[in-house]
Amino acid sequence: MRRNSKKGEVERQLFETEVRLYLDTLYSMALRLTRSPVDAEDLVQDTLVRAYRFYDRFEAGTNFKAWLLRIQMNTFVNRYRRSTRERQVFDGPMAVPVGEGVMSRASMRALTDPVGDAQRRLIAREINRAFEELSDEARAMVLLADVEELSYKEIAEVIGCPIGTVMSRLHRARKQLQGSLQKHAVQLGIIEEGDEDLDDPIPLEAFRSRKAAKS
Amino acid sequence: MSCRLVRRHLGAFVDGELDPASQIEFERHLEACPGCQENLAFERSLRQQTRESIGGVHAPEQLWGRTLHRLDEIDATRAEHRSPIEARPMRWRQSWPIAAAAAAVLIIGSVIGLPESTEYQGAGMLQDVVNLHSQALPSDVKAEAPQEVVRYFQGKTPFPVQPAQFEEPGMKFVGARYIHVGARPAAALYYNHGGRRVTLLVFQSPEIVQNAHRTHVGGRELYYHNVGGNVVTIRQHGGVNYAFFGDLDRPVLFKLAANARVAY
Numbered sequence: 001m002r003r004n005s006k007k008g009e010v011e012r013q014l015f016e017t018e019v020r021l022y023l024d025t026l027y028s029m030a031l032r033l034t035r036s037p038v039d040a041e042d043l044v045q046d047t048l049v050r051a052y053r054f055y056d057r058f059e060a061g062t063n064f065k066a067w068l069l070r071i072q073m074n075t076f077v078n079r080y081r082r083s084t085r086e087r088q089v090f091d092g093p094m095a096v097p098v099g100e101g102v103m104s105r106a107s108m109r110a111l112t113d114p115v116g117d118a119q120r121r122l123i124a125r126e127i128n129r130a131f132e133e134l135s136d137e138a139r140a141m142v143l144l145a146d147v148e149e150l151s152y153k154e155i156a157e158v159i160g161c162p163i164g165t166v167m168s169r170l171h172r173a174r175k176q177l178q179g180s181l182q183k184h185a186v187q188l189g190i191i192e193e194g195d196e197d198l199d200d201p202i203p204l205e206a207f208r209s210r211k212a213a214k215s
Numbered sequence: 216m217s218c219r220l221v222r223r224h225l226g227a228f229v230d231g232e233l234d235p236a237s238q239i240e241f242e243r244h245l246e247a248c249p250g251c252q253e254n255l256a257f258e259r260s261l262r263q264q265t266r267e268s269i270g271g272v273h274a275p276e277q278l279w280g281r282t283l284h285r286l287d288e289i290d291a292t293r294a295e296h297r298s299p300i301e302a303r304p305m306r307w308r309q310s311w312p313i314a315a316a317a318a319a320v321l322i323i324g325s326v327i328g329l330p331e332s333t334e335y336q337g338a339g340m341l342q343d344v345v346n347l348h349s350q351a352l353p354s355d356v357k358a359e360a361p362q363e364v365v366r367y368f369q370g371k372t373p374f375p376v377q378p379a380q381f382e383e384p385g386m387k388f389v390g391a392r393y394i395h396v397g398a399r400p401a402a403a404l405y406y407n408h409g410g411r412r413v414t415l416l417v418f419q420s421p422e423i424v425q426n427a428h429r430t431h432v433g434g435r436e437l438y439y440h441n442v443g444g445n446v447v448t449i450r451q452h453g454g455v456n457y458a459f460f461g462d463l464d465r466p467v468l469f470k471l472a473a474n475a476r477v478a479y
Contacts, residue, residue, distance in 0.1 A: 027274035
């Protein structure tokens with residue numbers, strides 16, 4: 001652990017090289033968590049200062065990106081999130097269960113194959129809006145899984161929870177996102193009006209008919 | 216295999232997180248089920264659109280430069296404190312096996328902030344200890360049932376946590392929550408001492424006693440760091456750290472640290 005200046009220099013260079021690769025990831029995550037470019041920059045800097053201080057405790061061979069993201073999540077939770085809000089995040093809206101059948105078949109089709117650039121842009125904007133409406137926790141799940149494409153194991157490391165919890169939180173987050181998209185899809189004309197009436201909400205209907213067929 | 220089951224776990228299927236046997240069963244079902252195929256196409260498409268819509272943010276140009284500047288500051292602080300610290304006789308403690316190095320940290324006095332020139336080693340953690348106390352985050356478990364506290368921390372911290380007990384009648388356990396010190400999982404135990412808030416942080420970190428001062432109180436070996444006008448007092452026991460914060464006089468907290476039953 002003795003840190004002579006030569007070793008310190010080498011370590012600093014190594015740290016810089018490794019961290020540089022993930023700067024965009026960290027900032028992107030920070031921006032989505034804090035919703036403010038100024039706070040996001042502060043959060044990334046605080047994260048990297050911490051990571052540098054604890055760099056000798058990083059176990060070589062393990063996932064550096066997950067390690068950094070974990071530090072950033074912790075820093076965010078400890079510093080940027082007010083304690084009352086923090087409780088709301090984990091006990092509040094997210095605790096509400098989400099039904100399985102949140103998306104009508106028509107919405108699904110429209111969102112699966114957007115026609116033309118205009119519609120693509122419209123959907124992109126809608127996804128952004130739906131994403132911003134999610135709780136901190138749900139946004140973190142979507143970011144880690146769908147944007148950063150981390151494995152469940154890595155997400156579990158970042159969030160500090162069991163893999164089973166990752167699965168259920170992620171499922172809930174995605175369903176909330178879809179539910180929010182569905183809600184706006186009709187009124188924005190992504191889906192033609194009246195479609196919703198014509199189309200069955202997928203799962204419930206399907207489950208019931210299947211059930212009925214079986215019994 | 217039902218459509219319901221497939222659709223419930225379609226996300227995990229797309230993520231490639233199903234066990235191999237389920238993966239094969241899912242594929243078999245999907246081949247034969249147009250309805251689920253449509254769901255799958257949607258799931259994949261939405262995933263990609265989400266990635267494109269939300270991802271791809273680049274860090275501002277100046278962020279890297281600012282970060283490097285802050286790293287420079289750390290390097291400078293390290294250089295400044297290197298020689299006196301390494302000359303201290305306490306260095307031998309670093310060779311302790313981790314299992315044997317447990318620390319109880321007591322922060323004493325009204326905590327305002329860390330000055331620039333305390334010892335560097337462990338400063339990040341000390342800073343956390345100070346911050347976590349001043350933030351006074353709410354408890355997740357209340358004091359009424361100590362067994363609840365033990366259960367609450369099971370699976371959260373890599374070591375068992377139970378509220379430390381004190382002979383001092385004025386020291387009352389209030390509640391606890393899971394937290395981090397540095398990158399380490401930690402337990403925050405909240406106490407009240409005659410109307411004054413005292414926080415006890417429990418975490419693993421043999422490093423925290425590096426370069427600490429050493430003293431004996433009531434036959435108990437204590438370490439401490441000067442933190443501004445206050446003191447972080449460390450008592451080692453059983454592979455785990457215990458950190459207290461409070462507006463108490465130094466001798467009072469030394470005594471609390473020395474007499475605390477941290478394991479029982």
